[in-house]
Every structure is written in structure tokens, then in C-alpha cells.
Amino acid sequence: MSFLRKFRKNSVQENISATTGKFPLSCQQVGKDLQSFLDGEETNVTAEDLSAHLEACKDCGLEADVYRKIKLAISQTAEPVDKGSLDRLQDFGRKLAESGDNE
Amino acid sequence: MSSAESATQQELFEKYVIPETEVMFRVAMSITRNKADAEDLVQDTMLRAYRSIEKFDGRYPRAWLLTILRNAAINRVRRKRPELMRDPDLTMQRVADTDPDTADVEAVVIDRTFDADVEKALHSLSDKFIEVIEMVDLNGLSYQETADALGVPVGTVMSRLHRARAKIRKHLASSEVAKGRS
Secondary structure, three states: OOHHHHHHHHHHHOOOHHHHOOOOOOHHHHHHHHHHHHOOOOOOOOHHHHHHHHHHOHHHHHHHHHHHHHHHHHHOOOEOOOHHHHHHHHHHHHHHHHHOOOO | OOHHHHHHHHHHHHHHOHHHHHHHHHHHHHHHOOHHHHHHHHHHHHHHHHHHHHHOOOOOHHHHHHHHHHHHHHHHHHHHOOOOOOOHHHHHHOOOEOOHHHOOHHHHHOOHHHHHHHHHHHHOOOHHHHHHHHHHHHOOOOHHHHHHHHOOOHHHHHHHHHHHHHHHHHHHHHHHHHHOOO
16 A cells, blocks of 8 residues: 555544545545435435545444444334235226226 | 226326335335225325326326325325324334345344344334334335425435434444443
């Protein structure tokens, strides 16, 4: 790793990038967009810049890990859709499409 | 109505509405907390969609259907409340449906204690926070779709969702401290 890359990486980890102006994102900017980024939604900054910051900054990387785990843990609480209900609704929809609502 | 018009209506319905049945049912479950009411709500939504499908421009069918579903839910609550209102006790016990096949394999290695703490933290939140988390993390809706389903601006969805997760995170941190973990 070159001296400059080492310096940049250390600088990001120490959260001084915003003050030097050498790096596109500060930890504060990342914090604002982090959850939208993890949800695959639009962010104010590019996904590339966010990913690069998360890789280089230990604190933000850990923060991202926590939110990923929270999202995953929540998704694990889900139960499968009731197949009987789904079949009945799809059948209702198909019959409605075929014969109309008779009104 | 002529047979040609009828065929078009049928085609449009099959193209835009039928594929969204499962999503509509998941969202209806999150709103009603009850399988029978959720089925009724989706049927009501389908009927309304059928009647107005020829006016639909074909863009964002899910958003269009979720808006219809929300309006149908509001009408139903007005007609027969409080049955369709959120029951806090049930909220504590139940979780919304989602496809387990979409679960990440990484989940296998997730610490069960962590999962339990997250669930506990989730259920300690107020309904308005729980519902956005359910829409996004359980039902897989985008922020815009969640906004359509709940009838609130996207900014409100973002704000509630991010605050809800931050609260869970805070709860986890205090729970770690309480358990004496590093």
C-alpha cells in the first residue's frame, strides 16, 4: 500500500476527511445516507463513495454491520404467507377477471 | 360493456393486479392483523381495481394498488371499527408474512440472542414505527410503496424507519451493557 493510500485510509478512520476536503464523504454524510443505502434506496451521494467509505472507516463499517444485522434479524421474524388465503385470493381475482363484478 | 372492452379489462387485470396478490395480502395483514379481515380487504381492493383498471395508465401498478388498498382499509375502519384497528397485544405477538425463501443464508449464523433482542426491541416501539419496519423489512416494499400504502410522504417513511432502527440499535446497545458484554 502506498504512503498516500495508507494516509487516506488512516485519515478516514480518524474521521478527518471532511476537514481535509481530500475525500468525498464525511462520517456525518455517510450516517445520513447509511440506512437508505442499505435499503437499496436513492441516496444523496453515490453508492460507490458510500461503499468506499464503509470499507475504509472502521466506525462506519461497524455501524453498517449493525444495521444489516438488525434488518436481517427482523426479516427472520417473518412467517410464511398463508397458502390457503393466497390461493383463495388468486382464485377470486381470476374469477373476477373472467366474469366481471356483475355490477 | 362489449366483449372487446371486457377482454381488455380482463387482460389488464391479469397483467397488473393478479401478480400483486401476495404483496397486497402481506400489506393487508400488516394493516388488519387478522387473516380473515386481510382477505376481505384484498378482495375489496381487487374489486375497486377491476372497476377502475381502464383508467389506470400502467405505471407503477403496485403503488396504484397499495393506494387503493389503503383507501379501502380506511373505509372499512370507518364502517366497522374497532375490529380493523391495530390491536397492541396482537402486535406484540405476531409478525407479518414474508417469503422465507428470500431470507439470506447469512441468517443461519446470526446470533439467536441478537435476534431475540432485536425482536424485543421492535415490539417495544410504537405502532407507527413498527408499521414502517414491517412494510420495508418484512413486506419488502420500497420507501415510495410504503408511503403509498400508509398515505404519508416518503420523507415521513424515511424518518420513521431510520428513527425506528436507531431506537432498536440503542436498545441493543443498552441490552449489551446490561448483559455485561464487551
